[in-house]
Amino acid sequence: MSLHELTDEQREIRALARRFADEAIAPHAAAWDHDHRFPRGVFAQLGELGLMGACVPEQHGGAGTDFLSYVLALEELARADGGVAVTVAVHTSAVELPLLAHGTPEQVARWVPPLAQGFELGAFALTEPEAGSDAGALRTRADAEGRITGAKQFITTGAQAHLLIVFARDESAGGEISAFVVKRPASGLAVAREEEKMGLHSSSTAALTFEQTPGERLGPAGAGMRIALGTLDGGRIGIAAQAVGIAQAALDVATAYARERHAFGGPIGRFGAIQEKLAEMQTEIEAARALTWRAARLKQAGLPHTVEGAQAKLFASRVARHWTGEAIQILGGYGYTREFPAERYYRDAKVTEIYEGTSEIQRLVIARALLGEAAR
Numbered sequence: 001m002s003l004h005e006l007t008d009e010q011r012e013i014r015a016l017a018r019r020f021a022d023e024a025i026a027p028h029a030a031a032w033d034h035d036h037r038f039p040r041g042v043f044a045q046l047g048e049l050g051l052m053g054a055c056v057p058e059q060h061g062g063a064g065t066d067f068l069s070y071v072l073a074l075e076e077l078a079r080a081d082g083g084v085a086v087t088v089a090v091h092t093s094a095v096e097l098p099l100l101a102h103g104t105p106e107q108v109a110r111w112v113p114p115l116a117q118g119f120e121l122g123a124f125a126l127t128e129p130e131a132g133s134d135a136g137a138l139r140t141r142a143d144a145e146g147r148i149t150g151a152k153q154f155i156t157t158g159a160q161a162h163l164l165i166v167f168a169r170d171e172s173a174g175g176e177i178s179a180f181v182v183k184r185p186a187s188g189l190a191v192a193r194e195e196e197k198m199g200l201h202s203s204s205t206a207a208l209t210f211e212q213t214p215g216e217r218l219g220p221a222g223a224g225m226r227i228a229l230g231t232l233d234g235g236r237i238g239i240a241a242q243a244v245g246i247a248q249a250a251l252d253v254a255t256a257y258a259r260e261r262h263a264f265g266g267p268i269g270r271f272g273a274i275q276e277k278l279a280e281m282q283t284e285i286e287a288a289r290a291l292t293w294r295a296a297r298l299k300q301a302g303l304p305h306t307v308e309g310a311q312a313k314l315f316a317s318r319v320a321r322h323w324t325g326e327a328i329q330i331l332g333g334y335g336y337t338r339e340f341p342a343e344r345y346y347r348d349a350k351v352t353e354i355y356e357g358t359s360e361i362q363r364l365v366i367a368r369a370l371l372g373e374a375a376r
Helices: 008-035 040-049 067-080 082-102 105-116 224-260 272-300 306-336 342-353 359-375
Strands: 122-125 147-156 163-170 177-183 189-194 205-214 216-218
Touching: 008 040, 008 067, 008 082, 008 342, 040 082, 067 082, 067 224, 067 272, 082 105, 082 122, 082 147, 082 163, 082 177, 082 216, 082 224, 082 342, 105 177, 122 147, 147 163, 163 224, 177 205, 177 224, 224 272, 224 306, 224 342, 272 306, 306 342, 306 359
Parallel strands: 122 163
Antiparallel strands: 147 205, 163 177, 177 216, 189 205
């Protein structure tokens, strides 16, 4: 699927996100990164544009667009700043969509509109210190009244979120995992620390503790693992879009530099080694984009997309990590400095191979679908 195959509405949303990214995000991204600043006001602005609730139906305060439109917008945001993009991705794919899918009508009416309009932010609290890829090993518990006790780690927007979807072993479900919604302010909920990260400095990543924190169940008792895995299937498509956007930003800066930087009597873009790098970079980014758009279209159509989402994330994250590094190589010594954004793209890209399921987990998902019982 190429740009000319998009609908008029999809092109308009993509253009809207691109303009906002270029005007309101990109000029500040280096400062946010340097200062480790969470740009709260940007999300209020995105809410006014409808981009904090792109996939949310209009009756619930959202823009009512399709999933591909959301992916297009996310890619443009990531091209300007990966930290802003991951905040929007988690808020949308990991919070709003499961609320819509599993909440009662009353819960949806109460929780979704403030999120869709950008008044509130959401977080997805699954990972624990000893339960990352092995989500079934989580130890956080909820008693019969829904009071949650435990610890969560690496929670995107964890320190900033107004609403958190928290997964815990449910006493009412015989110790099976259930999903709960916790709204701030909530007793017993504390931020243990903000993580010092390699990249994505404009996003919040927090360790949280819960001590008899009141939660309200989302979906049936004991359905938490099903909700979590279904959420991650769609969330991986968003992370793939983030990776594509970061890689595109690296291509843009490397191409511009190859045109402008002169050595040995002319622009370095005339050298075959530079041309080969740029050609391969653009080709692989387009391939990653195609995989991501395919997965998004399947999800929008309500068709199975577990494998396709895993393929998109696996490939796009690898492309982003590799080619942001090669962009630094093209820029040479300047690429290693903060005078140019290439080094930030490189730092931001690496985590796309880790969160919402590591690359190793994506390979496992793909291989098990391919081999069936022979892989188990």
